[in-house]
Amino acid sequence: MNSTIETILHHRSIRKFTNEKLTKEQISLLVRSAQAASTSSYVQAYSIIGVTDTGKRKMLAKLAGEQSYVEESGHFFVFCADLYRHEKMGEWKQEDVTESLESTEKFLVATIDAALAAQNMSIAAESLGLGICYIGGIRNHLAEVDKILGLPKRVIPLFGLCVGYPDHTSSHKQRLPEEHIYHENVYEIEEQVMKQQIAEYDEKISAYYEKRTNGRRKAGWSDQMVSMLAVPKRMDVKEYLLKKGYNKK
Amino acid sequence: MNSTIETILHHRSIRKFTNEKLTKEQISLLVRSAQAASTSSYVQAYSIIGVTDTGKRKMLAKLAGEQSYVEESGHFFVFCADLYRHEKMGEWKQEDVTESLESTEKFLVATIDAALAAQNMSIAAESLGLGICYIGGIRNHLAEVDKILGLPKRVIPLFGLCVGYPDHTSSHKQRLPEEHIYHENVYEIEEQVMKQQIAEYDEKISAYYEKRTNGRRKAGWSDQMVSMLAVPKRMDVKEYLLKKGYNKK
Numbered sequence: 340m341n342s343t344i345e346t347i348l349h350h351r352s353i354r355k356f357t358n359e360k361l362t363k364e365q366i367s368l369l370v371r372s373a374q375a376a377s378t379s380s381y382v383q384a385y386s387i388i389g390v391t392d393t394g395k396r397k398m399l400a401k402l403a404g405e406q407s408y409v410e411e412s413g414h415f416f417v418f419c420a421d422l423y424r425h426e427k428m429g430e431w432k433q434e435d436v437t438e439s440l441e442s443t444e445k446f447l448v449a450t451i452d453a454a455l456a457a458q459n460m461s462i463a464a465e466s467l468g469l470g471i472c473y474i475g476g477i478r479n480h481l482a483e484v485d486k487i488l489g490l491p492k493r494v495i496p497l498f499g500l501c502v503g504y505p506d507h508t509s510s511h512k513q514r515l516p517e518e519h520i521y522h523e524n525v526y527e528i529e530e531q532v533m534k535q536q537i538a539e540y541d542e543k544i545s546a547y548y549e550k551r552t553n554g555r556r557k558a559g560w561s562d563q564m565v566s567m568l569a570v571p572k573r574m575d576v577k578e579y580l581l582k583k584g585y586n587k588k
Numbered sequence: 589m590n591s592t593i594e595t596i597l598h599h600r601s602i603r604k605f606t607n608e609k610l611t612k613e614q615i616s617l618l619v620r621s622a623q624a625a626s627t628s629s630y631v632q633a634y635s636i637i638g639v640t641d642t643g644k645r646k647m648l649a650k651l652a653g654e655q656s657y658v659e660e661s662g663h664f665f666v667f668c669a670d671l672y673r674h675e676k677m678g679e680w681k682q683e684d685v686t687e688s689l690e691s692t693e694k695f696l697v698a699t700i701d702a703a704l705a706a707q708n709m710s711i712a713a714e715s716l717g718l719g720i721c722y723i724g725g726i727r728n729h730l731a732e733v734d735k736i737l738g739l740p741k742r743v744i745p746l747f748g749l750c751v752g753y754p755d756h757t758s759s760h761k762q763r764l765p766e767e768h769i770y771h772e773n774v775y776e777i778e779e780q781v782m783k784q785q786i787a788e789y790d791e792k793i794s795a796y797y798e799k800r801t802n803g804r805r806k807a808g809w810s811d812q813m814v815s816m817l818a819v820p821k822r823m824d825v826k827e828y829l830l831k832k833g834y835n836k837k
Contacts (some may be wrong), residue, residue, distance in 0.1 A: 388774070442825065515632050
């Protein structure tokens with residue numbers, strides 16, 4: 340164990356921030372930390388948009404589902420998959436790179452690149468005593484977010500990241516048992532084993548919520564998941580991606 | 589700056605490892621570090637397969653494009669997007685969650701979840717003095733990798749991660765200029781600005797390669813990228829995903 344691993348294991352999402360803004364130096368250190376992450380074949384297929392404009396922050400907070408911390412955190416970053424510069428380089432060098440850029444493979448590459456960068460930024464921020472919260476909610480209204488940020492073809496917003504000084508303490512949400520997530524050599528597929536692991540986990544999560552809410556809420560993890568998944572959402576993501584030139588082939 | 593950020597900024601991929609294996613305790617600490625990452629709406633939509641079987645390691649190294657370190661690193665992890673347990677929970681509770689699971693949105697969610705977890709593991713490993721290397725090459729032959737790991741429906745291998753004790757030093761590959769990756773409020777789209785930034789970056793990268801290879805190689809970044817992208821690869825990813833129940837809607 341060391342301080343880095345302590346930071347990692349201590350992670351909890353922060354949803355209330357003081358109004359202290361990040362400095363330019365902090366933002367630069369966070370961006371450089373993000374960029375230091377591995378990138379598939381050196382493609383660096385992402386961009387990060389920092390939003391400081393208060394009108395834009397307000398709109399993004401609303402579009403993300405009335406998440407006030409999008410507006411109020413010390414800084415708000417939007418991580419985008421970005422193959423625009425690769426398209427331009429193809430044009431400049433008169434090489435046709437379209438089929439490659441439109442492949443599902445490159446959609447995966449750009450998404451993974453962006454996520455690795457974001458997690459580096461998150462750990463760096465937390466190591467500095469800042470709090471973070473990922474905002475998948477920007478995918479509720481991709482076309483609007485796209486317009487607010489002025490994104491060209493082949494640039495798509497994947498998620499936001501609030502970073503700032505925590506103004507509350509939040510508790511750690513226990514994860515699935517290690518032996519349920521981690522398999523050796525072959526995926527453990529035995530249904531009774533899975534069922535038992537999830538049932539035990541459900542009990543723990545249910546007890547956690549019951550305690551936290553004074554008995555008002557006590558759904559286990561599997562109930563939460565199934566209720567959520569029974570209502571499909573963001574079904575327009577596919578079409579948006581196609582329009583932006585992603586995930587086509 | 590602190591030791592965590594130093595670890596992050598010091599990252600370089602390691603492609604030669606000593607033959608010392610990771611201990612069970614190290615593996616467990618790395619998996620718990622991975623699990624501590626943020627997860628979209630608590631879905632935890634990934635699994636990690638650790639491969640210790642020498643026959644499987646050899647096959648995976650070959651499928652990944654003769655990358656010997658897949659076979660020789662202290663441990664080899666495969667990060668998978670995993671919505672199988674969610675499907676099972678739907679079955680057990682007799683709720684239809686299929687449309688949700690088959691959405692492009694959930695493909696994104698599971699991929700991002702897995703990538704955040706992997707980057708946590710990478711930083712944790714590097715903080716312990718271990719080296720890492722991501723292996724996108726397992727996507728060269730997804731169906732074969734799938735079979736080797738015995739993956740059920742709705743579980744797909746995304747990338748591998750070699751972790752082990754470094755047996756060489758490698759140099760840091762300079763990233764795109766910060767101002768090229770990071771934008772404020774709106775995406776900087778001015779073509780002459782982009783072109784200039786990339787031209788300056790190309791010169792630096794070209795000088796780096798020239799020095800490292802005693803003049804044998806000196807392509808800049810944009811030349812590298814365009815040559816690579818001119819040849820589409822892994823065009824079967826889309827079909828594989830569809831077969832596994834991902835990215836359909």
